[in-house]
Amino acid sequence: MARIGVFVCHCGENISATVDCGKVAETIGNLKHVAYSTEYKYMCSDPGQTLIKDAIKEHNLTGVVVSACSPRMHEPTFRKACAEGGLNPFLCEMANLREHCSWVHEKNELTTEKAIDIVRTQVEKVKLNSALQPIKVPVTKTAMVIGGGIAGIQSALDIANTGHKVIMIERSPSIGGHMSQLSETFPTLDCSQCILTPRMVEVAQHPNITLYTYAEVESVEGFIGNFKVKVRKKAKSLDEKACTGCGLCTTKCPQKKIPNEFEQGMGMRPAIYVPFPQAVPNRPVIDRENCTYYIKGKCKICEIVCPTKAIRFDQPDEILELEIGAIVVATGFDIKHADFFPEYGHGRYKDIIDGLQFERLASASGPTAGVIKRPSDGEIPKNIVFIACAGSRDPAKGIAYCSKICCMYTAKHAMLYKHKVHEGKAHVFYMDIRSGGKNYDEFVRRAIEEDHVNYIRGRVSTVFERDGKLIVKGVDTLLGAQQVEIVADMVVLATAGVASSGAEDLAQKLHVSYDSHKFFAEAHPKLKPVETNTAGIFLAGACQNPKDIPDAVSQASGAAVKVAALFSQSELTREPLVAIVNRTSPPTYSTCVGCFMCQSVCPYQAIEREEFKARDGKVVKTVAKINEGLCQGCGTCVALCRSKSIDLLGYSNTQVYAEVVALLNEY
Amino acid sequence: MSHSEHHTERNTLAGSVEKSVEVQAHKCYQCGKCTAGCPVADEMDLPPSMVMRLLQTEEPANDERILRSHAIWLCVTCEMCLSRCPMEIDIPSMMDYLRQRARKEKKVNKKAKNIIAFHKSFLNSIRFTGRLYELGLILDYKRQSLNMTQDISLAPKMISRGKLHLFPTMIKGTAHIARIFKKTRT
């Protein structure tokens, strides 16, 4: 038999000025099951709370309705008070008499009537409330960072510095990401390698960080605080402990004609290689697809020359099974290559290059030692054209978004070119210059004002080759749409930044959302930019959308703080307002018919399959089961289930039906 | 509901272009790529991207400028602009519409006289015979354009190579063709 206590608050005069609180308390007091009803000036004050605690004991209350302000304001206060009074906190509800009644209506009969209805509704609801226990989940205090670009590096170091363990997974042989390929960086023009390399070394040497390169995530199961991750460590064909990194093998390998990825195809590398001189770890791997031994069965020169006998031709891939508490995704981005542009020659012309290729040409450690030479004949271009928005902001090519970084790096490229080739002419075709950011526009202005880069507002229609020159046909829209034809020696396309290859696949393994361009989706575009909609998985860097280094690093630190906050708890406590699928005795087990429609709508992948087996081990029924750790209590599954097998604690079917009935019917 | 649906029907050239050929002038972001690749842009008083910009203003005076322009008649419908426009704006269809509109409102640019004369002669030629009668076309065009000396040397050479018929070919369905012209109010 329910015994409900009702406490009507005046809120000074905030409520009582328009609502007749005395009448409310009195009317409610007459309802069946209401064991105690009273009014008070300030319920949230200490004496107010004491009133509740005492009443619970005195009247043996089984439920409490505080009729005061919005539950969004004081629900925690009164639930806590109830708990202190010896009542399960989830047996307390609030009726919102202030925001939803006294403050929005005139003083009259109707307003008091409405107040009574609001309280009655909560009384009917609370009668059906059940005592709930907060859900506790343990937390494995090891983070995994996927991707070792600058964002991953920053996140890993920040987490490791809070004293927690970090496992970093990088799929290429070295960490560093795109930043390691850059020459100098806007807006300060400091050398990319110089600021990045120390960080890379720090990762390798940090006692809290375990680095796995040449490794990829195979599968992810579990939930926040309790992920189980399988990682495939691809065989490097090398005993990393034995190898000293002397490099002899790489110089002796006869297979030397493999396009060098790090140099964006503008140089060659051997089959056993270290991607670049500052690589971390600085140990070679054998690229089995291109190694003569793996293709033809003979060679093994590297093994012969290796002074420490570190080569292991028969090394298998290794699968690691890891227990992880939180995951930071930092897999970065890629850019479209020049062959994406039919109207600009489909990658047929060697001297039409993309931005990363230009970075390599401008880099002191690049294939030309920092001298800007055009790929076809090594000549220094005297006339160079940069084309911004190449593929970006181009719905016809399937990319409607702005890639954000290219305006800045194009200005940088033009500037670097002018610094190196003083007599040269640099032209930039652009649509808008997007240079919001600290010292960014000043940077672009410098390119124009000091280095006299010729910015032309308009797109280029076509580029073709004639007599070893590139004919660029564009337009200057600021001259009344006048056609412009430039005979150039080299053309650099600021090609669109796109999701890194395999991003979609990884997102599916992680059960996190991604957008139509396969960039990872944040949980909220403004207020949860580093969270995903899966608890415990965070984003850092350009895997979310193209961004520059300062943005990638800020977000990486943000993600690290989220991980640290999670790891500051030994257990996670969650409100138990989650869905449950009913269970009945065998042979029905549940009214669930196993249609799993619910599974398809759950935004959090919280619905699992549970199998019931007969004695002989045969599966007799498969029904839905909610993973409490994952369920966020949205209730979508409840609304959807046709067999009414799921219910939402705190908002159960019987509760909300009771509310509807109470609201609409006379008493 | 998208915001654009809230707008009231527009009584502007951009509005009618959108209605009749589904070209949304406001999608154009003035990149100029159409003009950059247009083979006749340098002859035009209003290059295609400028036409788009003028449409966007929805100013009667600018609508007038478009309809009275020479450019809409110089466009050769090569479709280069459409095939390269990042926003997939169908300028050629729009040009067709603008030409028809300019004629209807009697705003045809004087310099386009010959171009229209040619198109008219062309249609006249098929209106009566069903097929193109090249000699007839040229004679008719010369009559309309008063451009008597042009191409004088061409005809004899064509005739000598068997490329110019001296008499028209009449198809059987000439009455049918005439009705088609009539029904389409040509």
Add this chain to the structure above:
Amino acid sequence: MKFGIYPGCSLTGSARDYNESVFAIAEAFGLEFTQIPDWNCCGATAAHNLNKELSLALPARILALAEKNGLEEIIVPCAACYSRLVVTQHELKKDPELKNRICEVIEMDYRGTSVILNVIEWIDKYIIPKLEEKIVKPFNHKVACYYGCLLVRPDKILNYDRAEDPQTLDIVMSKIGAAPVDYPFKTECCGAGLSISRTDIVSKLSGKIIEDAEHRGAEAIIVACPMCHSNLDMRRPDINKYWKAKYKIPVIFVTQAIGLAIGLPAEKVGLKRHFVEVKIS
């Protein structure tokens, strides 16, 4: 195999050479055509410049006649006519209401079922498979393949291989022994329908196309459109006058080149009708 053919006006007049070569190679490969009975002009540029409905009705009549006569596959050698027919088919398919209106205008049923082939598609489908064995005199010349506008655009409707750098014509030419040059003017416009009313513009545009082909060492420009041909060939004196040049490069229809390669005499494929003398064979 019986095809319909829609020659279009120019093939019976100014492009007789083209017509002769199409029929000559068809004969050599044992292919027969039936002309669409009582066909009319497609309306060309003039119709869609001046009257949209007319520009759809004229091609619709042609297609309806083909259907009525059971011609399921029709080849259209003229790229301009081809474009008008395909665009009409597309527009009427897209908009049933418009289709009804046009049917009313042409007083005929129209279903839109015909398969319309341009000359290259036709060559690809029926000539290429039997081509190799028939070649007696490989066309060993450097050529610039000029596609023009109407064969490739609107690319969304025509579904052409690569609108920016089409290859089909180049492939056909290499099959008969030619060496196509890298030619960025492939799909630039020659001035098309302005031939008579703005000869100056046509001379300018066509001149650029010719100049680049000569510059790249091509011995002939290969075309598949009578309009392109007449602008580049018949207009040559105007072009040379405009550019104060002496461009001599001949302009040859792809079908003529195939004819030569399989040993047909120059007269048979209409080469003697050109304005610019064709010295290669």
Add this chain to the structure above:
Amino acid sequence: MSDFEPKIVAFVCNWCTYAGADLTGTSRIKYASNVKIIRFPCTGRIDFMLLLKAFSNGADGIIVSGCHPNDCHYTSGNFHAKRRWIMFKELMDFMGIDMSRITFSWVSAAEGARWAEVVNTTVTRIRELGPYVSYKELVNKSVEEEVKNG
């Protein structure tokens, strides 16, 4: 009909519209007192049977309001929210519910004034429509059975 005071139930989500209605209060914007709110975690929880239940218990009108599609607390995209909305409308139509009795709206936590506006326009509209009796009878006969039988 002017003295007819309709009964209107509002099903709102906790994160956006409920908070928005709180803001109407803190901003002291006045509106008609006919509408009473029932709080849900998310509009996704709102089962269309609940709407039937409300109508069969005498509601003359219903407001369903939640977060703007992009801002749903529980999903990153507008995907679920939008789909839910569409599904709702279809089911209601199917059940023969007079759709003009239901207001679907998006009110965010920051749109206090908008909430007042949604309430007032709904009340005005339902007042004009008069009491909703036809469906109550129908529902009482047939659908109630189904609801009972689950």
